[in-house]
Amino acid sequence: MEKRWCNACGESFEPRPQTPRQLYCAKAECQQSRKRLWQKTKRKTDDDYHENQAQAQSSWRRDHPDYWRRYRESHPEYTAANRQQQKQRNARRSPALHASPIANSDASPQALPVLGIFKLIAIAPATLAGQHEWIVKISLAP
Numbered sequence: 244m245e246k247r248w249c250n251a252c253g254e255s256f257e258p259r260p261q262t263p264r265q266l267y268c269a270k271a272e273c274q275q276s277r278k279r280l281w282q283k284t285k286r287k288t289d290d291d292y293h294e295n296q297a298q299a300q301s302s303w304r305r306d307h308p309d310y311w312r313r314y315r316e317s318h319p320e321y322t323a324a325n326r327q328q329q330k331q332r333n334a335r336r337s338p339a340l341h342a343s344p345i346a347n348s349d350a351s352p353q354a355l356p357v358l359g360i361f362k363l364i365a366i367a368p369a370t371l372a373g374q375h376e377w378i379v380k381i382s383l384a385p
C-alpha cells in the first residue's frame with residue numbers, strides 16, 4: 244500500500260482506496276484543517292459561496308443578537324486574550340491599513356501593502372494547496 248505524508252501533521256498515512264488523491268490523514272484535527280483550508284479557498288474563489296456564507300452568518304446574528312455579548316461576559320479569559328491578539332494583529336498591519344483597525348471582508352482595502360516581505364501560500368489547485376509556501380520580497384524595480 245502506498246504511503247503518504249499528511250499535509251497537516253506531517254505523519255505518514257495510507258490513503259483510503261475510495262479517495263486515491265487523499266492529502267490529509269484521518270485524524271480529526273487534520274480533517275478539520277483540510278476543511279478549514281477548503282472553506283478559505285472556496286470563499287476566495289466562489290463568489291456565490293462567499294455571498295451565501297455571509298448571508299447565513301448575517302441572518303444567524305440577526306436571530307441571536309445577544310450571543311456574542313453573552314459569550315464575552317461568560318468567557319472573560321477569551322475576551323482578554325482576543326483583545327491582546329487583536330492589538331498584536333493591528334500592530335503588524337501596514338500604516339495604510341492601520342487607519343481602520345478591523346477589516347470588513349466585504350470592503351475593498353483603500354491601499355494595498357505592496358512593498359515588503361510576504362508569505363505566499365498555494366491555496367489552489369487542490370494538488371498544490373497546503374503543500375507549498377514561499378517567502379517573497381516585493382520591492383520597486385530599479
Ligand SMILES: [Zn+2]
Pocket residue numbers: 249250251252253254267268269270273
Ligand atoms: Zn494528519
